Amino acid sequence: MTIQGQAIGTVAAANPVLPIEIAFLQNHGVGADLLRRAAEAARRSGSFADEALLKLGLVDEAFFYQALAAEIELPFLGSDVPVGPAARFPYSLRLGLAPLAATVSRLRPSARKSFGSSKPPGASPTGSRSRRRRRCAVRSFASTEPQSPRRRRTDLPMPIRAGPIATAARRLKSCAALLSAACFSPAPSPISA
Amino acid sequence: MLLAGAVADLGLTLSALVIVSGLVFLGMVTMRLGAIREHISTRPARRIAQPPDDALPIYTIIVPLRRERRVLARLIAAMVALDYPETKKDVKLVIEADDREMADALAQTALPGFIEVIVAPPGEPRTKPRALNVALPLARGEFVTVYDAEDVPHRDQLRLAVATFARAPPDVACLQARLVIDNTDDNWLTRFFTIEYATLFDVINPGLALGDLPVPLGGTSNHFRRPVLESLHGWDAWNVTEDADLGIRLALAGYRVFDLPSATLEEAPGSFRPG
Numbered sequence: 003m004t005i006q007g008q009a010i011g012t013v014a015a016a017n018p019v020l021p022i023e024i025a026f027l028q029n030h031g032v033g034a035d036l037l038r039r040a041a042e043a044a045r046r047s048g049s050f051a052d053e054a055l056l057k058l059g060l061v062d063e064a065f066f067y068q069a070l071a072a073e074i075e076l077p078f079l080g081s082d083v084p085v086g087p088a089a090r091f092p093y094s095l096r097l098g099l100a101p102l103a104a105t106v107s108r109l110r111p112s113a114r115k116s117f118g119s120s121k122p123p124g125a126s127p128t129g130s131r132s133r134r135r136r137r138c139a140v141r142s143f144a145s146t147e148p149q150s151p152r153r154r155r156t157d158l159p160m161p162i163r164a165g166p167i168a169t170a171a172r173r174l175k176s177c178a179a180l181l182s183a184a185c186f187s188p189a190p191s192p193i194s195a
Numbered sequence: 196m197l198l199a200g201a202v203a204d205l206g207l208t209l210s211a212l213v214i215v216s217g218l219v220f221l222g223m224v225t226m227r228l229g230a231i232r233e234h235i236s237t238r239p240a241r242r243i244a245q246p247p248d249d250a251l252p253i254y255t256i257i258v259p260l261r262r263e264r265r266v267l268a269r270l271i272a273a274m275v276a277l278d279y280p281e282t283k284k285d286v287k288l289v290i291e292a293d294d295r296e297m298a299d300a301l302a303q304t305a306l307p308g309f310i311e312v313i314v315a316p317p318g319e320p321r322t323k324p325r326a327l328n329v330a331l332p333l334a335r336g337e338f339v340t341v342y343d344a345e346d347v348p349h350r351d352q353l354r355l356a357v358a359t360f361a362r363a364p365p366d367v368a369c370l371q372a373r374l375v376i377d378n379t380d381d382n383w384l385t386r387f388f389t390i391e392y393a394t395l396f397d398v399i400n401p402g403l404a405l406g407d408l409p410v411p412l413g414g415t416s417n418h419f420r421r422p423v424l425e426s427l428h429g430w431d432a433w434n435v436t437e438d439a440d441l442g443i444r445l446a447l448a449g450y451r452v453f454d455l456p457s458a459t460l461e462e463a464p465g466s467f468r469p470g
Contacts, residue, residue: 056308
């Protein structure tokens with residue numbers, strides 16, 4: 003998937019203040035100074051700001067993905083991720099997207115409810131969230147955090163022979179802007195690949 | 196008559212064995228003498244221009260761990276001390292599923308954000324190369340290197356490797372850094388280790404590399420171009436000398452190994468009892 007750098011880079015260029023991949027954290031109580039520190043570290047090293055934020059340990063990884071899931075209105079599954087039998091190692095991990103087990107559907111209502119309460123006050127910079135949700139065709143995604151499943155991986159089904167679900171969330175996170183954009187655009191979603 | 200014939204055959208066989216062994220020994224001595232004659236410096240002969248931070252690639256470091264709680268803090272300190280942008284360090288610690296000692300130790304340790312833990316699934320063989328193969332498909336770096344738990348690489352080793360790869364032809368798929376024993380004075384056994392490592396990593400391997408000969412890689416501090424390593428399907432999980440085996444497979448595939456004049460400190464065992 004090459005969309006990650008292109009999309010984030012394009013959107014980030016439009017926002018010289020904070021890169022888009024971390025700017026949303028302001029809605030979740032993270033201070034602008036800390037985000038600017040991550041952005042500066044990313045600029046110096048030629049990395050993405052979210053990578054700098056996490057690798058420098060400026061925010062907790064679980065918090066980051068929880069906030070991201072809330073921001074793009076996806077259920078957050080935490081560390082207990084029921085991976086479906088169609089998931090494949092290492093392809094699901096490299097792509098960053100793993101099919102979930104059927105049981106996940108039972109998790110959704112409560113998960114969505116719990117994150118609904120964490121929605122920050124104020125309007126979204128891109129418009130009404132309810133309108134976005136109605137138009138968004140991407141309904142079957144859920145977000146998780148990378149590290150915990152990595153530590154737990156032995157209880158994953160055998161098709162995932164090793165490791166973590168892990169980078170699934172990282173890539174999903176990288177698609178966040180695209181997912182949001184897709185909700186408003188009549189054009190086909192670029193993540194269909 | 197029959198006995199005399201058997202004795203004569205045995206004599207011939209032994210003579211043939213002696214001749215073959217002598218030729219092998221002569222070859223090894225010649226190779227060592229040839230390596231001694233090479234001018235091999237312990238540091239780069241001249242400073243190699245190094246790319247700026249924003250041009251550095253992601254670098255994957257794989258560290259298999261098995262009941263290494265004792266050196267965990269030292270390992271993490273060594274990874275932190277590496278002079279490389281933290282946003283581009285991709286450090287993967289691999290533990291076995293049933294290694295509760297390491298799992299507990301890691302759970303109690305605040306790991307830097309660039310270090311992640313991978314749990315190898317239960318299965319056979321329970322070897323270091325298998326652990327490396329578990330981590331390899333998850334590597335994100337353009338380059339991949341392997342360290343042991345007790346290793347302390349020189350802080351500029353990754354930058355030096357990137358700069359050396361950048362100057363090297365594409366068929367140079369691997370750089371072997373120098374392993375240096377850092378507890379030489381503990382006892383006579385560690386002194387022997389020091390002599391052995393110094394001979395191998397400071398003389399023989401660099402000599403083989405200079406001669407474009409196959410290099411039996413050391414178990415750690417070998418730096419690879421990731422696509423080449425993947426094309427060779429990583430390490431042989433069933434091979435107890437998977438490092439040397441990979442060096443030979445690289446040569447058979449047409450790739451070369453260069454010497455990387457950068458030290459990695461290692462701790463030699465001080466006794467014959469398993470740690």
